[in-house]
Amino acid sequence: MNLPVRCRVDDGIAILTIESPPVNALAHPVRQALLAAVVAAEADGAVRALLIHGAGRCFVAGADIHEFEAAPREPLLNDVLLRLEACTKPVIAALNGTTLGGGLELALACHYRCATAEVTLGLPEIKLGLLPGSGGTQRLPRVVGASVALDLMLGGTPIGAARAHELGILDRLIGGSDVLEGALAYARELVQARVPPRRLCAASVPGPKPDPAMFAERRARAAREQPGLLAPGYIVDCVEAAGEQPFAAALALSRRRFEECRVSVASRSLRHLFFAERPRAGPLPRPTARRVQRVAVIGAGTMGAGIAISLVTSGHEVVLIDPQPAAVAAGLKRVATILESAAAKGRMSAAEAAAAIGRVTSSAELAAAAPADLVIEAVFESMAVKREVFGALDRICRADAVLATNTSTLDVDEIAAATSRPAAVVGMHFFSPANVMRLVEVVRGAASAPDVVATALATTRHMGKLGVVVGNGFGFVGNRMLYAYGRENQLMLLEGASPAQIDGALRQFGMAMGPNAVGDLAGLDIGYRVRRERKDRPSDPRYYRVADALVEAGRLGQKTARGAYRYEAGSRDPIPDPDVDALIEREAASLGVIRRSFTGEEIVNRCIFALINEGARLLEEGVALAAADIDAIWCNGYGFPRLRGGPMFHADTIGLAAVLAGVEHFAGLYGAKDWAASPLLRTLAGNGQGFVEWDRARTAGARASGGSP
Numbered sequence: 001m002n003l004p005v006r007c008r009v010d011d012g013i014a015i016l017t018i019e020s021p022p023v024n025a026l027a028h029p030v031r032q033a034l035l036a037a038v039v040a041a042e043a044d045g046a047v048r049a050l051l052i053h054g055a056g057r058c059f060v061a062g063a064d065i066h067e068f069e070a071a072p073r074e075p076l077l078n079d080v081l082l083r084l085e086a087c088t089k090p091v092i093a094a095l096n097g098t099t100l101g102g103g104l105e106l107a108l109a110c111h112y113r114c115a116t117a118e119v120t121l122g123l124p125e126i127k128l129g130l131l132p133g134s135g136g137t138q139r140l141p142r143v144v145g146a147s148v149a150l151d152l153m154l155g156g157t158p159i160g161a162a163r164a165h166e167l168g169i170l171d172r173l174i175g176g177s178d179v180l181e182g183a184l185a186y187a188r189e190l191v192q193a194r195v196p197p198r199r200l201c202a203a204s205v206p207g208p209k210p211d212p213a214m215f216a217e218r219r220a221r222a223a224r225e226q227p228g229l230l231a232p233g234y235i236v237d238c239v240e241a242a243g244e245q246p247f248a249a250a251l252a253l254s255r256r257r258f259e260e261c262r263v264s265v266a267s268r269s270l271r272h273l274f275f276a277e278r279p280r281a282g283p284l285p286r287p288t289a290r291r292v293q294r295v296a297v298i299g300a301g302t303m304g305a306g307i308a309i310s311l312v313t314s315g316h317e318v319v320l321i322d323p324q325p326a327a328v329a330a331g332l333k334r335v336a337t338i339l340e341s342a343a344a345k346g347r348m349s350a351a352e353a354a355a356a357i358g359r360v361t362s363s364a365e366l367a368a369a370a371p372a373d374l375v376i377e378a379v380f381e382s383m384a385v386k387r388e389v390f391g392a393l394d395r396i397c398r399a400d401a402v403l404a405t406n407t408s409t410l411d412v413d414e415i416a417a418a419t420s421r422p423a424a425v426v427g428m429h430f431f432s433p434a435n436v437m438r439l440v441e442v443v444r445g446a447a448s449a450p451d452v453v454a455t456a457l458a459t460t461r462h463m464g465k466l467g468v469v470v471g472n473g474f475g476f477v478g479n480r481m482l483y484a485y486g487r488e489n490q491l492m493l494l495e496g497a498s499p500a501q502i503d504g505a506l507r508q509f510g511m512a513m514g515p516n517a518v519g520d521l522a523g524l525d526i527g528y529r530v531r532r533e534r535k536d537r538p539s540d541p542r543y544y545r546v547a548d549a550l551v552e553a554g555r556l557g558q559k560t561a562r563g564a565y566r567y568e569a570g571s572r573d574p575i576p577d578p579d580v581d582a583l584i585e586r587e588a589a590s591l592g593v594i595r596r597s598f599t600g601e602e603i604v605n606r607c608i609f610a611l612i613n614e615g616a617r618l619l620e621e622g623v624a625l626a627a628a629d630i631d632a633i634w635c636n637g638y639g640f641p642r643l644r645g646g647p648m649f650h651a652d653t654i655g656l657a658a659v660l661a662g663v664e665h666f667a668g669l670y671g672a673k674d675w676a677a678s679p680l681l682r683t684l685a686g687n688g689q690g691f692v693e694w695d696r697a698r699t700a701g702a703r704a705s706g707g708s709p
């Protein structure tokens with residue numbers, strides 16, 4: 001049997017190699033094997049020191065996050081680390097790669113630590129709504145002091161080996177890339193010098209100095225900056241306890257606090273998103289993506305320029321194409337201004353900004369797309385215009401080029417049909433501003449070749465973005481759900497809720513912005529135009545009536561200082577406007593809608609249940625491939641609260657039976673046209689299951705049948 005920890009002895013040094021792909025996470029079998037290997041090496045008379053390292057590109061990337069769904073199984077990592085630290089022979093951690101969370105806690109429990117220069121290490125537990133639960137809150141402050149330890153744990157951002165060496169976390173930096181060779185030499189030095197084991201848990205090693213004012217300030221800041229999470233305040237408590245209580249007592253406190261965080265909804269949600277946001281490996285080997293270096297971006301507006309920025313900052317060469325010379329000039333200027341300002345703010349060096357700017361050229365001719373590996377079209381959202389562009393690209397582009405459209409709602413198959421090579425066409429739906437927003441919906445058309453989809457996905461990843469594969473259909477996943485959510489907003493406006501009341505209730509729920517403020521920010525004319533392009537536009541006269549009336553009154557949103565709110569010059573703060581109330585009342589009266597008052601709970605339930613029900617429909621139809629994909633899309637593109645894990649995970653949290661009851665309640669009040677419960681929602685609720693189980697069953701089923709889910 002292959003044990004996840006291998007041991008060989010090299011001239012008196014026991015080399016323990018943790019080998020548990022892909023990232024050497026400290027799952028139960030790894031903990032068992034590590035404990036056994038330490039005990040055996042200590043007992044082996046031929047061994048004078050132990051050296052622990054990881055196989056592959058990680059030392060250890062932490063505890064196994066999958067295991068946090070259940071109660072911890074012995075041996076607990078805490079106990080393994082205490083046993084390891086108690087070892088009577090020197091134990092050296094040789095960090096060969098990424099060292100995170102429980103991985104760094106393991107290294108801190110070792111008596112000495114060395115690493116190669118390219119290693120990064122940190123305690124990112126906070127990003128999962130957790131605290132370092134295996135001694136990190138106790139051992140790290142003993143090495144770097146309370147303040148730096150709090151910076152590392154509350155920020156969760158890893159640091160490089162050089163900085164860790166400066167801080168004393170690493171005792172030795174190893175030259176070259178082979179950690180083992182350098183670490184063995186270091187271990188022999190330590191053995192020759194007869195250094196004793198150095199234990200951070202020893203009573204002789206003091207915890208950080210008590211500093212009540214500093215801890216109070218950190219606690220207040222943590223509550224302000226990371227509301228809704230238990231972990232930040234608990235991290236401060238545990239580091240404070242490290243200076244006030246014996247090691248064992250403070251360690252026990254940290255363990256209890258870790259457990260409280262582990263079972264919290266916020267941490268469960270963040271862990272769900274951690275996996276939802278990993279690139280989906282799928283059950284089969286992924287088709288190989290084509291190489292993409294040269295990209296043509298068609299359309300030099302805000303979207304085209306934003307896409308170009310993301311491409312050049314990730315090393316691609318871009319030609320920005322627009323038939324209007326003034327638009328090209330403005331697009332190029334926008335690229336340069338944004339990159340220069342990023343350099344001025346210290347987000348990149350001036351040299352990096354200059355190099356990125358140097359990678360973008362421009363043209364007024366579509367023919368400039370001829371050498372491109374990938375073309376991304378970002379022109380006006382009109383089927384006629386897009387078909388014309390794709391027809392021309394078909395004549396111009398290389399046979400192996402990937403042709404992507406950035407449409408947000410139009411039919412990718414219809415666009416592809418304008419070419420003689422629909423297999424080469426795919427959707428890449430960027431979100432605005434494209435240089436900032438991480439999400440890209442990669443739209444798989446009926447004819448899109450697997451390697452074309454893989455190329456779009458790989459390119460988004462290379463751009464540092466999150467690509468989620470979705471099917472073709474009006475609005476794909478994100479915008480189609482937005483229409484259901486927005487529909488309820490619009491209807492409630494007619495029925496008597498004000499824009500500020502609806503936005504306030506949804507912000508209180510955790511949405512980054514309310515739908516009315518979002519509409520004003522994006523421009524109400526955009527949705528207006530899209531609704532007119534929509535083939536299956538509902539015939540209901542109330543459908544987006546308020547938004548249409550605002551546009552028809554010239555209230556396009558922030559850009560005209562008037563939309564669902566009004567705006568003072570130079571300010572983005574929405575101010576409720578009695579003119580809007582009057583406009584809505586007029587529209588309601590003309591449609592015969594009776595107005596009434598709303599509670600915040602009713603507002604939230606109508607919008608969020610509509611969202612969940614539509615999400616379930618998208619799963620049934622196969623437009624969304626997984627509930628986790630929907631969650632990744634809504635948390636990254638639409639400001640859904642991460643601490644609720646996305647709409648589908650939130651549905652699981654409140655229970656699908658309760659969601660179904662809510663949907664049926666609204667169906668009774670407002671009719672089945674908008675509120676017919678999704679059959680999938682009904683089935684899962686009936687079986688007492690959630691969307692997480694549905695995802696799991698689909699993945700397992702696909703694996704068994706050798707297909708993709």
Ligand code: 3H9
Pocket residue numbers: 022023025058061062063064065066077078098100101102103105124125128130131132133134136275278279280281
């Ligand atoms: C912790 O340690 C708590 C302790 O304080 C206390 C315990 C009591 N577990 O991201 P990638 C999987 S909390 C399980 O695509 P990359 C990942 O799902 C933990 N699985 O690669 C993916 O699987 P698949 C603190 C994990 O090169 C595969 O590995 N640690 C874990 O872009 C490859 O991942 C963290 O928060 C894990 N810990 O990035 C670190 N990590 O192939 C979390 C990864 O099936 N991990 N997987 O889709 C990361 O930040 C990145 O994965 C890493 C590699 C930088 C390591």
